[in-house]
Amino acid sequence: MNDKIFVLVDCNSFYCSCERLFRPDLRFRPVGVLSNNDGCFVSRTNELKKLGVAMGAPYFQVKNICDKNNVAVFSANFSLYTNLSDRVMNTLFEFTPNLEVYSVDEAFLDLTGFEEKTIEDYCRNIKATVERNTGIPVGIGIARTKVLAKLANRIAKKDESTKGVYSVLSAKNLEYALGRVDIEDIWGIGRQNSAKFKILGIHKAKQLRDYKNDLLIQKQFTKVGRMIQDELRGISCFPLNNETPKKKEIISSRTFGRPVFDKASLRESIACYASLACEKLRKQHSVCQEIEIYIHTNPFKEIPQYARANSIKLISPTCDTRKIIKQAWELLDEIFISGYEYKKAAIKLSRIQDQDEHQVSLFGENDSVDDLKLMLMMDTINARDGHETLKIAACGTNKEAWYMNQVMKSQRYVTGWSELLKV
DNA sequence: TCTGGGGTCCTAGGACCC
């Protein structure tokens, strides 16, 4: 057992809470947020969970339940969620600089050195402050390791008696939590591995902690499985990651709003996704040296299926949207077959390197200073005046043939001047 | 009619080298 103290702060039903923030009338109504294209539920309030709507449930399959129970259903409004996420993280940062933003709605805090007696009160203060500053409710778990903090956080959310904060620093609470949490609910143990654990007779977190044959765990569940086991024992294996690492690959993909048959639409969509991916690439001052594209039909539909990927390694790395679109289109030419009903396209940029550190190629065409200046200017203008104020012509002007459906989207309350809340 | 999007890490096995 080490003496570290990890705290996990996790926003409750995050996307739904964001929607409720500007719609106080929804406070007691079930709320759900859908994935892109209004496909599946990706966030649900407790009221919606109680109605039996599962995570990932396709909307059209549970629409009846939603209509009957007056559920407020929203299309995803990611610019809103990202903005509110930043506010939550900034508030947390005021409590400690030892903070890892783990996901859009979660952060680990390293509060090692705090007195055990007062730590819970301190966390209740964190919770109250976040809720006061941002309006987003959070749950907090406190433990010796990250895996245990996740576990404690689970209890904090499930047990109302905890009032949203639970510590497993004490042996009593720790035993209770370990005995209660199922193997498949441990952070890092998914469906496949929990099935394997059950064959070994391990059903609860406690049983994994106490399992004596470490070698077998290592062999069957790899190094990661062993580290999770140690974390359950209070031995910290996953350190706090202070700075956000640069992406090693960047993917941009969308399901189409309508069936697509023609190459022109695919070309347009891929150009748009490439533009998005390149923007992210340049934002982290990187270049990429490999491009992959992917197209496929709708696997849920009983129609002739077709799915292909195609990739190319570039001679010289680049972050120039124009070059990447050109390459992506050539890749598309090689795999496109007409006659299929396409549902989705994607682009992946990989072999990512730092812009100023990468090896300049003797042969290929390197990005010139002028190329970079042009891209930078585009990014600057788009950041200032809005997404796609300036764009590559290849992206097309009307995306009607393929753009996603979002018929229940809330206003951009905090990111668009024209959509501010009217009081 | 309608089923998301974006990531990371680990390992086994092949290719290759001396």
Place this chain on the structure above:
DNA sequence: TCTGGGGTCCTAGGACCC
């Protein structure tokens, strides 16, 4: 006709996360 031992690097695929 016979055919060792040791090492590194890369990649595809699986599993996991939110």
